[in-house]
Amino acid sequence: MLGIVPSATLLGADGHPVTVEVHITTGTLPGFTVVGLPDASCREARDRVRAAIQVSGLQWPNAKVTVNLAPPTVRKVGSGLDLALAVAVLLASGQLEPQQVAGLSFLGELGLDGTVRPVAGTVCMTEALGTGPLVLPAASAEEAAVIGGRVLHPVTTLAEVVACARGEEPWPLPSPHRELPDPPALPDLADVRGQPVARYALEVAAAGGHHLLMLGPPGGGKTMLAARLPSLLPPLTPQQALETTRIHSAAGIGLPPGGLVRQPPFRAPHHGASSVALVGGGAPHMRPGEISAAHHGVLFLDELAEFTPHVLDALRQPLEEGMVRVARAAATVTFPARFLLVAAMNPCPCGYGGQPGGCRCTEGARVRYQRRLSGPLLDRFDLRIEVQRPSAHDLFGPPTGEPSAAVAERVRAARERAEARGVPCNAALPASQLDELAPLDPAATDLLLGALAAGRLSARGLHRVRRVARTVADLSGGPPVLTRAHVATALSLRVDGAALGIPVQALAG
Amino acid sequence: MTATRTGTERAGALAAAVALTALPSIGHRRVRRLLTGRAPEDAWALATSGHPDGLAAALGSRDGLGELAARWASSAAVVDEVLERCRATGVSVALHPSVTSALPAGEAVDVEVPYPARLVGDPDPPAVLFVQGPAADLDGPAVAIVGTRRCTGAGAGTARELGRELAAAGVRVVSGLALGIDGAAHRGVRDARQAHPDAAPPVAVVGSGHDVVYPRRNRDLWTWAADDGLLLSEAPPGCRPSAWRFPARNRLIAGLADLVIVVESHAAGGSMHTVAEAIARGIDVMAVPGSVRLSAAAGSNQLLAEGCPPVRDADDVLVALGLVAGRRQAGAETRPAPGPAAAAVLEAFEWEPVTLEHLAVRTGLPLPQLAVALEELLAAGWVQLDGGWYERRAAP
Numbered sequence: 001m002l003g004i005v006p007s008a009t010l011l012g013a014d015g016h017p018v019t020v021e022v023h024i025t026t027g028t029l030p031g032f033t034v035v036g037l038p039d040a041s042c043r044e045a046r047d048r049v050r051a052a053i054q055v056s057g058l059q060w061p062n063a064k065v066t067v068n069l070a071p072p073t074v075r076k077v078g079s080g081l082d083l084a085l086a087v088a089v090l091l092a093s094g095q096l097e098p099q100q101v102a103g104l105s106f107l108g109e110l111g112l113d114g115t116v117r118p119v120a121g122t123v124c125m126t127e128a129l130g131t132g133p134l135v136l137p138a139a140s141a142e143e144a145a146v147i148g149g150r151v152l153h154p155v156t157t158l159a160e161v162v163a164c165a166r167g168e169e170p171w172p173l174p175s176p177h178r179e180l181p182d183p184p185a186l187p188d189l190a191d192v193r194g195q196p197v198a199r200y201a202l203e204v205a206a207a208g209g210h211h212l213l214m215l216g217p218p219g220g221g222k223t224m225l226a227a228r229l230p231s232l233l234p235p236l237t238p239q240q241a242l243e244t245t246r247i248h249s250a251a252g253i254g255l256p257p258g259g260l261v262r263q264p265p266f267r268a269p270h271h272g273a274s275s276v277a278l279v280g281g282g283a284p285h286m287r288p289g290e291i292s293a294a295h296h297g298v299l300f301l302d303e304l305a306e307f308t309p310h311v312l313d314a315l316r317q318p319l320e321e322g323m324v325r326v327a328r329a330a331a332t333v334t335f336p337a338r339f340l341l342v343a344a345m346n347p348c349p350c351g352y353g354g355q356p357g358g359c360r361c362t363e364g365a366r367v368r369y370q371r372r373l374s375g376p377l378l379d380r381f382d383l384r385i386e387v388q389r390p391s392a393h394d395l396f397g398p399p400t401g402e403p404s405a406a407v408a409e410r411v412r413a414a415r416e417r418a419e420a421r422g423v424p425c426n427a428a429l430p431a432s433q434l435d436e437l438a439p440l441d442p443a444a445t446d447l448l449l450g451a452l453a454a455g456r457l458s459a460r461g462l463h464r465v466r467r468v469a470r471t472v473a474d475l476s477g478g479p480p481v482l483t484r485a486h487v488a489t490a491l492s493l494r495v496d497g498a499a500l501g502i503p504v505q506a507l508a509g
Numbered sequence: 510m511t512a513t514r515t516g517t518e519r520a521g522a523l524a525a526a527v528a529l530t531a532l533p534s535i536g537h538r539r540v541r542r543l544l545t546g547r548a549p550e551d552a553w554a555l556a557t558s559g560h561p562d563g564l565a566a567a568l569g570s571r572d573g574l575g576e577l578a579a580r581w582a583s584s585a586a587v588v589d590e591v592l593e594r595c596r597a598t599g600v601s602v603a604l605h606p607s608v609t610s611a612l613p614a615g616e617a618v619d620v621e622v623p624y625p626a627r628l629v630g631d632p633d634p635p636a637v638l639f640v641q642g643p644a645a646d647l648d649g650p651a652v653a654i655v656g657t658r659r660c661t662g663a664g665a666g667t668a669r670e671l672g673r674e675l676a677a678a679g680v681r682v683v684s685g686l687a688l689g690i691d692g693a694a695h696r697g698v699r700d701a702r703q704a705h706p707d708a709a710p711p712v713a714v715v716g717s718g719h720d721v722v723y724p725r726r727n728r729d730l731w732t733w734a735a736d737d738g739l740l741l742s743e744a745p746p747g748c749r750p751s752a753w754r755f756p757a758r759n760r761l762i763a764g765l766a767d768l769v770i771v772v773e774s775h776a777a778g779g780s781m782h783t784v785a786e787a788i789a790r791g792i793d794v795m796a797v798p799g800s801v802r803l804s805a806a807a808g809s810n811q812l813l814a815e816g817c818p819p820v821r822d823a824d825d826v827l828v829a830l831g832l833v834a835g836r837r838q839a840g841a842e843t844r845p846a847p848g849p850a851a852a853a854v855l856e857a858f859e860w861e862p863v864t865l866e867h868l869a870v871r872t873g874l875p876l877p878q879l880a881v882a883l884e885e886l887l888a889a890g891w892v893q894l895d896g897g898w899y900e901r902r903a904a905p
Contacts, residue, residue, distance in 0.1 A: 197866045200876050215897060347896065356862045356895050357661040357773065357805025363688075363724075386864040386897025450888055472877070488880035492865055495897035 001025060003091025003098075006105040007084035008128045009076045010121035012286045012326070012333030013250040015128030020081055021068040022088035028064045036069030038076045045079065049086045052110040056159040061093040075330055077285035079109035080119035083135070086110060086158055087165075100165040104153075105129045108137040114158040120252035121285075123147060123245055123259075133171075135161060141174045142259040146245055180258040186231035186266075190403040191224070194390045198225050201385045201493055203407050206232035207414035208471030209425030210382035211319070211341040213304070215495060217351040220387040222344035223268075226300040229342060230264040231404035232411050233297070240296045243336060247295055251288045265297035267339075271306035275314045279337075281326040286333045291318050294339040304345040305372045312377055315341070319380050341380070344387075345373075382427060382464045384495040414474035426471045431463045438470040443484040447491070456496055465490045518613040520592065523621065525553035526612075527595070527602055528588035530637050531745045532556060532581050537757055541636045542568050544608050557585040591745065595620050595639070598720045598746040603638040605629070625741075627651075631764045632790065635743045641719055642739035646710045650830050651681035653766035653787075655759075655780040656690025656773045661805050661862055662893050662900045664773035665693040667797055671770065672697025674823035676708040680830065683712040683766045685758060686734065690772045690780070692727050699733060710738035712765060716758040717750035718742065741765075756782050763787040768829060770820055771796045774808030781808050795820045795829060800861040844889050844903065850874075854882040855891055858901035865897065 003022040008015045032046045050060050067085060069076050084106040090096040107125055108116040118139040119125075126134060126144040133151035136144055141154035153171045155161050163169045192199060198214070198221075205212040206229060214222045236244060244261045255261065269278060269290040276282045280289035291299055301307060318324040322338035348366045352358040359366070378384075418426050421437050429437055440448070448465065451457045457465060468490035469482045476486075526549035529540045543552040547567075555563055559582035561574040568574070595602060601622040604612070606629060625647050628634050652675055654668055672682050672694035682698045684691045701708035713734040717723045719742055722731045734740050741761065744754060759779055763769055763786035771794065774780040784794050796817045799806020813819055820826055827833065847855055857863075857871040869879055883899065886892040893900050 194870055195866060196869045197864075197876060352804075356898055356900060357657070357659050357664065357803060359659050384897075386866065388864050388866055447884055450884075456894075476877070484884075485877035485881050488884045489877045492876065492880040492883060496894065 001092055001094075003088035003093075003096075005084040005088040005091065005101065006129065006132075007081050007107060008105070008125035009074065009080060010078065010119075010124055010250055010285055011075060011331060012280075013121075013124055013247050013288050013292070013335055014333070015121065015125035016074045017128050017130070018074065018076060018081065018084075019070040020084040020088045021070060022085070022092040023066045023068075024061050024063050024089075024092045025066070026063045030062050030064060032065045032067070034067045034069065036067075036072040036076065037074065038069055039078075041078050042069070042076050042081060045082050045085055048079070048082055048110045048112060049089065051112040052082075052114040052158050053086055053089065055112070056114040056157070056162065058090060058095055058158075058162065059093065061089065063093075065089065065092075075285075078119060079117075080107055080121070080125065082110040083108035083116055083158070083161070087161065090162065096162065096165055100167070103132050104135055105132055106135045106161075107140070108135075108155075110158060116155050116157060116161070118143075121250040123249035126150065127246070135171075138172075142257075143245075143249060143255055144259075145174060146242065146259045180260065180262075183256060183258075183263050186263060186404070187224075187227045188231055188404045189228045189407055190401060192221070192228065192401055194401075195221065195225070195387070196401075197493075198385060198387050199401055199407075201383050202229055202232060203411060203475060204468060204471050204493065205229065205340060205342070205383055206408075207411040207425070207475050208382070208418070208468060209340060209427040210468055210471065211380050211427075212343070212383040212385070213378070213381035213495075214342070214344040214385055214387045215347050216344075216387035217346060217389065220389050222387050223300070223302055225387070226268070226298065226302075226342045226344065227266060228404065229298045229300075229340065230266045232408050233264040233340070234408070234412050234415060236262055236264060236296055244296050247288045247292050247335065251293055253293060263297075265294055266300065267291075267294040267297065268300040268302060271301070271303045273307070273311065275308070275311040278311055279314045279318065279324050279326065280333075280335050281328060286326060286328065286331060288335045289324070289337075291315065291324065291337040291339060292335040295336050297339060299339040299341050301341070301343040304343040305369055307372075309372050309374065313374060316376060316380075343381070379460065382468050383493050385493055386495055410475050414471060414478070417474045417478045418471075426467050426474065429467050429470065434463060434466050438466045438482055439480065440466070440482050440487070441484070444469075444482050444487040447484055447487050451491060456491070461494070465494060468493065519615045520618045522549040522612045523602065523604070523618050524588050524592050525549040526604060526608055526637055527745065528553060528591045529556060530743070531587045531591055531748070532584055534577065534580070536753070537633070537635050537743050539568055541605075541634075544611070544636050548611050549608065553588060557582050592618075592620055594746050598718075599641060600719045600746050601640045603640050603644070605634050605636045605638075608636050625765065627765050628761070633760060634764075635761070637743070639719060639742045639745060640739070641735045641741075642710075642737075644739070646681065646712060646739040647765065649679060649681055649709065650832065651683050651712065651766045652826060652830070653683040653762045653769045653783065654690065654694035655684060655762060655769060655771055655783045656694075656809070657775050657778055657780060657805055658687055658689035658691075659775070659805060660689040660693070660773045661799075661803065662895055663860070663862075663902065664690060664797075664799065664805060666902055668693035668772045669697035669700070671772070671797075671820070671823055671826070673701045675826060676701035676711075677705055678823065678827055678832065679707075679709050680827070680832070681709045681712050683714065683762055685755075685762055685779075686713045686715055686727050686730055687779070688724050688726060692730055694772070695730050695734060699730070699737075702737060712739045712741070714741045714758055714761045714765065716742070716744065716754035718744045718746040718748035720746050721749060723750040755779060759783040760786040763792055764790060766792060768792065768826065769794045770826060771809045771812055771817075772820075773797065773799055773803075773805045774812075775804060776807040776811065778808065784812065793818075793829065795826065797821075800859070802861055844891060847886060847889065847891060848882075850878065851882040851885045851891075854879065855886060855901060858892070858899070860901055862895070862898045862900045864899070868899065 001024045005020045116137045118137040122140040122143045135153045138154035164171045318337040348361045350360040469486040472489045473486045561578045565571045603624040668690045676698040698711045711734045769787040796809040796812040797820045
């Protein structure tokens with residue numbers, strides 16, 4: 001009177017194998033108990049599974065049913081164990097024979113009408129289940145196929161599972177392997193008219209992995225510019241694609257056709273986002289946050305100053321380490337979060353404070369607004385540019401700019417130069433190696449000394465300007481020694497923090 | 510004995526007049542109405558009597574008087590300490606002649622100073638004025654330089670230049686020590702005083718007590734104006750800068766000047782109020798032209814459109830004052846001439862604040878060349894940087 005079926009559960013962005021054991025005993029009062037650290041949604045499985053078994057023309061045992069989810073140390077969350085539980089009940093009640101499902105694993109939620117429904121995190125759980133054949137919802141087959149080397153049996157109803165197990169029908173197989181469809185086209189830089197400086201800043205950001213802050217009034221096209229950054233980044237490598245797909249799967253974000261995220265993701269959470277929504281966590285299964293969804297892609301924070309200050313400060317660890325550790329009483333999980341941060345904000349509440357003499361805010365309102373941003377966060381932005389509304393003349397006058405493909409080619413070449421120095425991009429160049437990898441000619445040194453003396457730069461800002469200058473040089477063919485033009489360009493793409501009420505000294509912190 | 514007694518009586522009357530200004534929510538008009546036709550002690554007794562009816566007769570209005578009379582009655586103790594507070598902060602008191610004539614005869618009390626002659630005939634004169642510095646600083650031509658707090662760097666530069674050159678030519682600069690244009694004008698005066706000891710001293714009119722510095726960012730100017738020139742206020746020492754005091758302050762700036770110059774003003778604001786006060790007094794107004802695209806120059810350009818004479822440099826002001834122009838010393842240009850590429854970029858500024866993006870579109874230069882030219886202009890001082898905005902400071 002025992003049924004044992006392998007399945008899996010999701011915690012954070014990792015799948016964990018779970019063995020579903022069902023024991024049925026007569027001679028006591030009928031009942032249903034789940035043990036082995038289930039959460040509430042697991043316990044609700046009883047009602048779904050009973051209904052699904054009954055509408056599929058099978059018998060729900062009129063006896064005491066005990067379910068054990070092993071190992072008991074891992075918290076089981078969600079409805080993904082439903083199908084495995086149903087099969088285990090059918091085994092324990094003798095409606096299926098053990099050899100009929102030997103070696104098979106099961107994933108999927110059951111509807112009350114017996115349909116098998118997809119669950120979030122299929123990619124991660126498939127990976128955790130080893131290489132044996134897997135029975136899973138048909139709607140998740142494409143997603144699971146991302147992890148190769150397994151036999152998949154996509155099913156749509158519990159009745160179909162039973163019929164296949166009993167040999168009345170063959171196990172279904174996924175549609176034969178086909179070429180992945182071309183990913184949908186990303187927004188193209190050719191749509192941006194005029195704005196040569198903003199375009200160039202995007203190019204530098206993509207090539208060097210430099211975080212970008214855009215300042216300016218509403219209507220300047222900041223969101224439009226940011227959305228075009230993914231099209232400049234190199235396509236994801238197979239390894240990166242898998243990492244990002246795993247997170248999107250765990251977060252329940254819709255995956256593109258073909259199941260694999262092959263383009264750098266673009267995530268733009270609204271400024272009302274909580275810190276859990278942004279960095280991840282939350283009951284019950286520790287969902288990855290927006291910053292992890294932007295892994296290997298672009299995180300765009302519009303209206304940066306409207307975000308709650310402690311939410312923004314939560315970004316500092318991930319920006320530094322490329323991942324975030326979310327610790328809760330129940331569990332601690334680690335999510336990768338290596339993203340390019342692009343932010344946009346108005347310089348003051350009225351939006352016109354950038355232009356000297358243009359602001360309509362009171363002094364106090366300005367100070368309160370600027371106090372919402374911490375100096376250490378602003379300091380993470382290597383590139384800080386002013387984006388104004390293009391004039392009507394700009395909108396109609398200049399020819400359409402370069403398309404993304406042409407810029408992406410320069411970005412790719414620049415990234416290759418950075419990789420030859422042993423870093424993924426220039427933003428990661430260690431300060432100790434700048435003299436060796438980003439040497440300055442005398443005119444460039446003079447320029448930087450002047451900027452330091454004039455208080456435009458802090459010591460830490462100096463390193464950041466040198467890294468950006470290295471990227472500027474790499475984009476123009478990669479001369480080994482940085483010239484005055486490279487450094488001047490880097491300086492011009494770095495709006496003084498004092499404009500935001502942040503003194504240079506604070507930015508050094 | 511008689512002389513001493515009259516001296517004490519005079520001090521008592523003076524204290525009563527001064528104490529009126531320290532009552533809560535009392536403006537200059539109420540102080541004047543209370544003192545008109547009454548000995549100061551009687552005015553004080555009436556103000557602190559707590560009877561709204563007597564007050565209503567004196568003030569000509571009943572609105573909110575019940576509550577006010579009670580608040581004033583509870584402030585009666587201030588009369589005993591008000592002169593002491595003036596002495597402690599180094600502030601003297603000037604009474605309008607109509608008030609002085611009501612004082613008991615006798616020698617002037619130690620904190621008493623003469624009333625500025627320019628305000629004696631003013632249509633809306635302060636009955637009591639608090640003064641730091643020698644009244645002689647008001648003798649001679651005086652020009653008010655006013656403008657917006659939210660000015661451009663170019664506007665502040667013009668105000669500073671005018672302040673410096675007018676002071677060097679012996680013209681008193683009257684202003685309000687506010688942020689922006691006001692402060693810049695007096696910084697110019699300070700430059701001139703440091704270069705030539707015989708340059709004219711500053712005249713500052715403020716809206717709070719002498720010991721309540723506002724705005725705090727201009728503390729250095731405030732201290733300097735009190736030490737080196739004349740600092741005037743209608744508010745007694747210790748008085749907070751309430752918003753309603755600033756329009757009242759503006760009428761004094763207008764009333765003390767022979768000419769009011771508006772450097773940069775938005776379409777509405779304090780400086781336009783000063784202009785209205787000047788026009789009401791028949792004092793001439795001049796304005797510095799600004800870019801037509803600049804919100805910070807909308808008000809001053811409107812004045813020009815309405816027929817104000819323009820100010821292009823300090824000579825225009827000196828001519829308007831009937832003084833000999835050209836007495837000012839034109840500073841020789843010390844900036845190194847920009848190279849051809851930098852000169853072309855400088856031309857693209859068109860005298861208004863621009864971003865890098867504007868310059869890139871206007872010049873069509875690739876960013877590296879543009880950036881190098883801008884660094885040259887910044888280093889030489891032709892251009893200044895305010896956040897992401899560049900402003901042209903001078904013509905080569």
